[in-house]
Amino acid sequence: MSKIPLSPETQMLSFAYNSADHQGAVKCPLFQTSTFAFNSAAEGKAFFELAYGLREPSKGEEMGMIYSRVNNPNLEIIEQRLRLWDKGDACAFFSSGMAAISTMMFTFLRPGDILLFGSPVYGGTDHFIHHVLPQFGIRTLMFTSRDSEEDVLALLNAAYPGESPSFIYIETPGNPTNNLIDIEMCSRLARSFSQKGKQCLLAVDNTFLGPVFQRPLEHGADLVVYSATKFISGHSDLIAGACVGSSEVIAGVKAMRTFMGTMLDPHSSWLVMRSLETLKVRMETQAQSAFKVAEYVRSHPKVKDVHFLGFLKEDDPQKKIFDNQCLGTGSMVSFNIVGGEKQAFDFLDNLDHFKLAVSLGSTESLAEHPATMTHVDVSSEDREKLGIHPNLVRLSIGLENSDDLIEAIERAFDCVK
Numbered sequence: 475m476s477k478i479p480l481s482p483e484t485q486m487l488s489f490a491y492n493s494a495d496h497q498g499a500v501k502c503p504l505f506q507t508s509t510f511a512f513n514s515a516a517e518g519k520a521f522f523e524l525a526y527g528l529r530e531p532s533k534g535e536e537m538g539m540i541y542s543r544v545n546n547p548n549l550e551i552i553e554q555r556l557r558l559w560d561k562g563d564a565c566a567f568f569s570s571g572m573a574a575i576s577t578m579m580f581t582f583l584r585p586g587d588i589l590l591f592g593s594p595v596y597g598g599t600d601h602f603i604h605h606v607l608p609q610f611g612i613r614t615l616m617f618t619s620r621d622s623e624e625d626v627l628a629l630l631n632a633a634y635p636g637e638s639p640s641f642i643y644i645e646t647p648g649n650p651t652n653n654l655i656d657i658e659m660c661s662r663l664a665r666s667f668s669q670k671g672k673q674c675l676l677a678v679d680n681t682f683l684g685p686v687f688q689r690p691l692e693h694g695a696d697l698v699v700y701s702a703t704k705f706i707s708g709h710s711d712l713i714a715g716a717c718v719g720s721s722e723v724i725a726g727v728k729a730m731r732t733f734m735g736t737m738l739d740p741h742s743s744w745l746v747m748r749s750l751e752t753l754k755v756r757m758e759t760q761a762q763s764a765f766k767v768a769e770y771v772r773s774h775p776k777v778k779d780v781h782f783l784g785f786l787k788e789d790d791p792q793k794k795i796f797d798n799q800c801l802g803t804g805s806m807v808s809f810n811i812v813g814g815e816k817q818a819f820d821f822l823d824n825l826d827h828f829k830l831a832v833s834l835g836s837t838e839s840l841a842e843h844p845a846t847m848t849h850v851d852v853s854s855e856d857r858e859k860l861g862i863h864p865n866l867v868r869l870s871i872g873l874e875n876s877d878d879l880i881e882a883i884e885r886a887f888d889c890v891k
């Protein structure tokens with residue numbers, strides 16, 4: 475046996491599955507079942523005691539399968555595999571990215587608590603924070619990627635003097651502008667807000683770069699959260715979410731998931747298992763193409779600014795954050811077209827190969843207009859502050875040949891009046 479730990483991409487093909495236990499099936503079968511038969515009533519009793527945490531497991535004892543809202547072999551295998559990428563002890567998969575985010579927040583936030591969050595975030599998350607959490611008495615405070623540690627403390631002091639947040643949530647890179655937030659800075663803040671008996675946790679939405687190009691747990695985050703609909707699944711054929719962290723933190727999240735019923739179903743779990751096998755090659759190839767596409771877009775006279783992680787300048791504070799916490803530039807490119815909404819729409823309506831659709835991280839390239847689509851519900855004041863202008867277009871680069879994409883982009887620009 476090799477002494478070198480196996481790489482995650484190797485583990486994606488086999489970890490937590492043994493063909494010999496399943497009549498030699500090379501691929502893990504689909505366990506399309508809602509419930510599992512116990513060998514005896516005593517075994518059922520033992521599993522339930524562990525599921526509800528009524529006692530500690532005895533040495534070597536493991537909880538068996540009970541019911542697919544609680545556990546299922548397909549679900550458990552993808553949880554075992556994804557955590558390897560993020561180097562977490564445990565993982566929980568959900569029926570969507572929003573299910574992961576909302577279940578996680580309901581696990582750790584209580585009425586009266588303050589949620590400190592970095593912006594921009596995905597439009598659905600923004601809606602949840604601004605319009606759903608306040609209905610449960612949760613107070614919120616926003617900062618942006620431009621704010622330093624001192625700025626964040628000043629904002630907090632102005633909004634809630636003498637009080638500390640209970641939870642910090644950031645999305646980095648932020649959707650749709652690729653703005654970065656310093657994970658280590660947020661981790662320091664979370665530690666400084668933690669009190670005896672009440673820890674302030676830091677959660678990072680790692681959808682845009684992770685897990686291949688960013689590992690927030692290595693920079694002090696307590697939780698990593700994903701829309702697994704995106705790169706992790708990668709084929710635009712299912713909706714899923716995930717959370718990775720320590721065993722203790724994920725145990726709390728899973729307990730909430732069991733009672734909210736927000737787990738991922740067996741068939742989607744099986745599809746995620748297929749997708750994890752190609753995650754690294756997909757993300758790397760897409761990132762290489764995105765670089766070429768972004769360079770072409772940057773050179774076009776009808777483009778004002780390109781928001782791409784490969785173009786950060788040495789004197790930009792964002793570059794320092796990138797060098798410290800990112801392992802690659804990813805495949806999300808957004809840009810401001812010369813003009814406004816009309817010019818952005820002219821471009822989008824004439825773009826071949828790209829599907830005019832929200833979502834991202836799939837094998838096919840996708841294009842959308844954040845101000846009127848994914849981020850339409852963000853207040854116009856925040857949209858202005860965060861750079862989500864009417865002339866902003868977001869591209870997610872897929873697996874097509876980059877020359878074909880560039881040609882399609884050139885033709886679309888020709889149609890912009």
Ligand SMILES: Cc1ncc(COP(=O)(O)O)c(C=O)c1O
Pocket residue numbers: 570571572573596598599645649679681682700701702703704713714715833
């Ligand atoms: C960065 C990010 N986080 C979370 C979500 C929500 O995920 P889902 O659509 O899987 O619920 C999205 C969706 O676009 C996203 O882009």
